[in-house]
Amino acid sequence: MARAFYPLEQFAGAPAGFHLLPFRFIRMNGKELLVNEAGEFLFAPPGTVQGLVDERLDTSTDLYRDLKAKHFVYDDSSSPLLDILATKVRTKFDxxxxxxxxxxxxxxxxxxxxxxxxxxxxxxxxxxxxxxxxxxxxxxxxxxxxxxxxxxxxxxxxxxxxxxxxxxxxxxxxxxxxxxxxxxxxxxxxxxxxxxxxxxxxxxxxxxxxxxxxxxxxxxxxxxxxxxxxxxxxxxxxxxxxxxxxxxxxxxxxxxxxxxxxxxxxxxxxxxxxxxxxxxxxxxxxxxxxxxxxxxxxxxxxxxxxxxxxxxxxxxxxxxxxxxxxxxxxxxxxxxxxxxxxxxxxxxxxxxxxxxxxxxxxxxxxxxxxxxxxxxxxxxxxxxxxxxxxxxxxxxxxxxxFTGDSALRMFHASCNQALAGCSDCAFQSYCAADPIYHHSTQGDMYGNRPTSGFCSRNMEVIKHLFSIIEENDRETMRIFWSWITGECVIEEVVECA
Ligand code: SF4
Missing domain, CATH: 3.20.20.70 (Aldolase class I)
Structure with missing residues (x-):
């Protein structure tokens, strides 16, 4: 989605070089979807990730400015933006x-x-x-x-x-x-x-x-x-x-x-x-x-x-x-x-x-x-x-x-940031680990993502939602935002049958 305004630093001259910030990506719908640690995302043209890794992305382009504004890269004028990224990551893990x-x-x-x-x-x-x-x-x-x-x-x-x-x-x-x-x-x-x-x-x-x-x-x-x-x-x-x-x-x-x-x-x-x-x-x-x-x-x-x-x-x-x-x-x-x-x-x-x-x-x-x-x-x-x-x-x-064997065993398998399959998944910031589901269905708290029902559900649902978001239909996005902001009354999610 297009940004309405860029921060002031974006209007400085093109920097000589840039550095990468942590992100993951997936190819979908003919584009590359990049997602950073705070869950911010960007649909970019094919080849963008390779350009970033090879450090040959043109720093005078709108694409570069978007990547910088959304915290995928930083350069000499970025230091205030990094504090914002740290705050966003903290908020995500609240x-x-x-x-x-x-x-x-x-x-x-x-x-x-x-x-x-x-x-x-x-x-x-x-x-x-x-x-x-x-x-x-x-x-x-x-x-x-x-x-x-x-x-x-x-x-x-x-x-x-x-x-x-x-x-x-x-x-x-x-x-x-x-x-x-x-x-x-x-x-x-x-x-x-x-x-x-x-x-x-x-x-x-x-x-x-x-x-x-x-x-x-x-x-x-x-x-x-x-x-x-x-x-x-x-x-x-x-x-x-x-x-x-x-x-x-x-x-x-x-x-x-x-x-x-x-x-x-x-x-x-x-x-x-x-x-x-x-x-x-x-x-x-x-x-x-x-x-x-x-x-x-x-x-x-x-x-x-x-x-x-x-x-x-x-x-x-x-x-x-x-x-x-x-x-x-x-x-x-x-x-x-x-x-x-x-x-x-x-x-x-x-x-x-x-x-x-x-x-x-x-x-x-x-x-x-x-x-x-x-x-x-x-x-x-x-x-x-x-x-x-x-x-x-x-x-x-x-x-x-919280310090007994049962809890500690479970905590080891509780971070998708450190699980095989999830650690480099573009959707990691939105998803979870669920050691109990994987223990129950696969006999292993860590789980095997390629055969996991939990993974296939979330992978497919998140891809589906990104496809809708990418279409950027004004009315659909208005409905989505009404759900997020609570304009639409959403009763508390409780887990009883
Ligand atoms: S469970 Fe699947 S969709 Fe979720 S983060 Fe792990 S690999 Fe990605």
Whole structure:
């Protein structure tokens, strides 16, 4: 994209020579796409990178001025620009500062749904021994509030957490009291399928300032197929629950997440239309996670990443058309990537951070006191793989969690800057490492990028977005910027199913 103004130094005479700054590149759409450490990018003519490496680029051209302004090269007049680059890189890595922000409490494994793709390996609704005890809740709240983060989110999930509403009522006042004592700002989100929600529960949430996140997989036929429950009425319950939430908590206090099963793949537009019909202004086209029950049932729910990417592109095109017609709705994964691609900022979305957000930015406190590096790590443990169990609230402190063997092994594989395949990938600044995904799918935390579903998804989605950006259609870019700047209301991304 063309720049409106160049800095003053750009108008000095052509310098005698230049030096390279770190960048990576990829050839696409007949051009070379260069991306620097701060995620700034430039589409350049073929041969530009070779010209840079051979130091024979004409320093009197607009191309040279663009390369300098975007911090791919520097020369004798560049020193103020280098400070700007350092600031941008610091801003990009802001997510590693401040301590763990997202704290997920699994208050019960019980659930009355029996979804094939369930990420939590649920137990039947009557087995109370799978609820979090008060002593475990006390220890988990204390550990959460030990995080140095000033802004903390308590995410309560299950199973179906409303089946353990008494545990929720026990945790919330304790968390609030301790947050106040420690001077922290506390957000609380409950992830529920809403099948058992009542007005009394919602009035409690309203009084305590609790937000709700629920699941909506698409129209009734699809949602009910993906999410079986007694009565075959998961969709009807979810819609009724969403309306009740909005009536009691307010329109913005309920968000919905969908999971893409093999059945969903043929219904991208219908799923998006359902979100519009239900007056949501964001939708997250999420692939199924290769964890928990999704592994046992993958013959029914699973698919190749290529099919998901077709689904994503079709869904995104439809979402853009809907925005062009005047209804504002953002695709959340696109919004996360665009924020990284078009601004100096990172995002709070822990699955797309490097160093990986697991443990640094999210901790999961299981009903039995075990602490995991992420929700996905806990799902692996339900399949008897305890690789990412960091410790237990009854035996460990925050310090021992972060210095134990499990954490240290994971941290080694947490930086895509140092991973084979990623270290020279043009999209490294926008992407992540995800050691848990690669351990789960490839048996190796470091992972093999050429055969990684995580890599192929991100590689293809980022290329697709760059192709759209390169077209520079005025209306499309206006929509993209409305997603980034929040002009379009985007509900908080939380990781419950
Ligand atoms: S996972 Fe793939 S797309 Fe992402 S940085 Fe690594 S090589 Fe690039």
């Amino acid at each position: 997510h590693i500062c401040g301590g763990t922000k997202l704290h997920i409490f699994v208050v019960t494994l019980r659930c009355e749904h029996s979804c094939d793709y369930c990420q939590v390996s649920r137990q039947t609704a009557t087995r109370g021994e799978f609820d979090m005890s008060t002593s475990t809740a006390d220890r988990a709240v204390a550990m959460m509030m030990d995080s140095p983060a000033r802004e903390v989110t308590l995410e309560i999930q299950g199973g179906e957490p409303l089946l353990a509403f008494d545990v929720i009522q026990y945790i919330i006042p304790r968390a609030k009291r301790l947050a106040k004592e420690k001077g922290k700002n506390l957000d609380i989100v409950v992830c529920s399928n809403l099948a058992c929600v009542t007005d009394d529960i919602l009035m409690y949430f309203r009084d305590e300032g609790v937000k709700v996140s629920t699941s909506l997989d698409g129209p009734a036929f699809l949602h009910n197929k993906n999410r079986p429950r007694p009565g075959h009425n998961s969709y009807e319950k979810a819609i009724e629950g969403i309306e009740r939430c909005r009536a009691i908590l307010g329109m913005e206090s309920v968000a919905a997440l969908m999971t893409t099963t093999a059945t969903s793949l043929d219904y991208a537009t219908e799923i998006v239309d359902e979100y519009v019909r239900r007056d949501f202004h964001s939708i997250f086209l999420r692939p199924i996670s290769p964890y928990g029950f999704a592994i046992k049932t993958r013959h029914r729910t699973g698919y190749e990443m290529g099919r998901f990417l077709e689904f994503y592109k079709k869904g995104l095109a439809h979402i853009l058309d809907i925005n062009r017609s005047g209804y504002r709705i953002a695709e959340v994964y696109t919004q996360i990537l665009l924020t990284k691609m078009l601004t100096p900022h990172g995002t709070r979305y822990v699955d797309m951070q490097s160093p990986a957000g697991e443990a640094w930015n999210v901790l999961v406190y299981n009903y039995d006191g075990d602490v995991y590096a992420s929700d996905e790590s806990r799902m692996l443990a339900e399949m008897n793989d305890w690789t990412f169990r960091l410790g237990n609230v009854h035996r460990d402190t925050r310090r021992t969690l």
